[in-house]
Amino acid sequence: MSKILILSASPHRDEVVDNLIKQELESLDNKVWTHPCLREGRDAILEHRPDVIVLPPIRNPYSRDLAETCKDFGIGIVSRHTEASCDWQDFKDGNAVTKTAILGRWRYDIDKELVWGDDEAQILERRGAGFPAIAVGAFGVDIYKQTGFRKKFVSRVDFCKKWDFDENKKTLTISSPWGFCDSAPDLSIDEMVEIQREVEGRQKYLDMVNGLKQRLDCNILVTLHPGVLVAPYKQSLDQMKIPLDTESTATDILVNTDVLIHSGSTMGIEMHCMNKPAFQFQDVNEKYTCGWWIKSGSALSRVSPRIEDLNELAKAVSLAEKSNADKTAIKELETGRYGKMDGKAFKRAAKEINEVKGKFKFCWPRAHVDYDQICAFKEEAKAISKGYCGICKKPFTTINVQYLKDLCNALGGDKNKLANVSKQSFCPHCAARFFRK
Structure with a gap:
């Protein structure tokens, strides 16, 4: 144990x-x-x-x-x-x-x-x-593959009671597009601050929420990703008399949701796992092409049908009864980013x-001062890197250029000679230049 x-x-x-x-x-x-x-x-x-x-x-x-x-x-x-x-x-x-x-x-x-x-x-x-x-x-879909998973979450009766919803009406959940899912509401990172400044997209989203309220006779709940600025949403939604959930887990909300509207979120896949429909309005992956996980054309943005026209979106929501996910996009995710979706x-x-084996023991804490020297240091990666030859496939070791510069400065050496030495880059086994560090 x-x-x-x-x-x-x-x-x-x-x-x-x-x-x-x-x-x-x-x-x-x-x-x-x-x-x-x-x-x-x-x-x-x-x-x-x-x-x-x-x-x-x-x-x-x-x-x-x-x-x-x-x-x-x-x-x-x-x-x-x-x-x-x-x-x-x-x-x-x-x-x-x-x-x-x-x-x-x-x-x-x-x-x-x-x-x-x-x-x-x-x-x-x-x-x-x-x-x-x-x-x-894919950890994210595991819960939906478990027998009887629904019983682990808030019942529909309690969910509807909490938000004063009519149990006999369809529940539409609208997920906000802006914000990082893995950031905490009370913590701040540069990217989160940047996305919180989004005004045009947020207002378009709120206009969509208001437009659907006028067109649909159903329960509507808006939920925000952790990290999203709450005040602008709350102010507008209070005027629309639409509740805003900033506390529940996504799973608690989705198991009680009949239809979801998102903006390129993983929540669309979770709805698919429960054989429920989801639609996409706007595309956060298109808006913020700022990294490998967010980029235009992402499979996440092709999971759910994208609809921008309000009348068409309202009609689709009212008629939707089961999963409408793009099977090709799901398969692409399963063979790529997500891995097995078998629960x-x-x-x-x-x-x-x-x-994994370990055993807790008290010990003297590491020094907080960096005592590294030119000829004595804690990590070999400071001075050397491992590589292998693309031709003969044999491994070898290279000295990092930055370390050579530090050494040259310490010795008062000739940097021109150093530049010539560092350019002599070929495999020490077969002399091929096609190698990887």
Whole structure:
């Protein structure tokens, strides 16, 4: 038996999946806790002293430091990707900045990295990081594949009572387009601030909500992604007498939704898994082509029929009864970003987590001062990189140019000679120039 701590990136989004993994790990005789990562992570580690910890993706210095500290404590570490990331086409289409973001800007040391699709696992394996990237499937659809899952969530009676809805009428949920799903409402990142400034698109969306209210006789609920500025929506929706949900999980809302309108969201896939219809109004992936996960023409933007005309949209909503998802787009996601959509990703993840061994121990904390020197440093990656020859396929080692510059400066050397040395780049085994670092 192991003591396992699961830290959630965003409980609002990840609670459902984390609970499935928790239950599966408990069935394997482990003791398991779940806590929010940012607000409670450090305290939870000291309180529970776990043998193994499950962390969100390690994408920044904070999460890297957290992982390194856990390693110091002897804790086994698994990183679970909370969202589908990329496929080979995303990677090939990306520039150097994009590829660096996918592969990770900061080097880190863990035991396993659990991702969704096979493509992403193969891409991350290129890093030669010393730990495996393992594809386990689409976490986001798991709950909808479980027998009797509906009973785990708010009943339709209670849902309608909460919002003063008529149980006998169709419930239409409209999801806001602007905002990052994995950002928290009380935290701020540059991209989130940028998207919060969106005015034109937000107003067009609110006009659509008001237009549908005039055209449809149904219950209407608007929900916001975490991170979206609430005040402008609330002010307008209060005037329309339409409720705004900023607290419920997406699953609680969707199981009680008959029809969904979104703007290129993963929620469209979740509706499809329940054989429910969804429509797309506008396209956030087209509006914000700012990264590999958001780009024009994304399969996410082809899952649901896109309708911009209000009369046509109202008619479609009133007639829709079952899933209208584009099967080709779904298949593209399953063979690419998402991976297997068989409802067993959490089981495969739990199996991988259960195999990791660790043992919490108190130790002297790492120094906060960087004592690296030119000839003595903590990480070899500061000075050298691993490569392999594209012709003879043999591995070799290269010295990083930046390290050579630092060394040259320290010795007061000739930078022109350094430039000539660094240009001598060919395979040390067969002298071919076709190699990869």
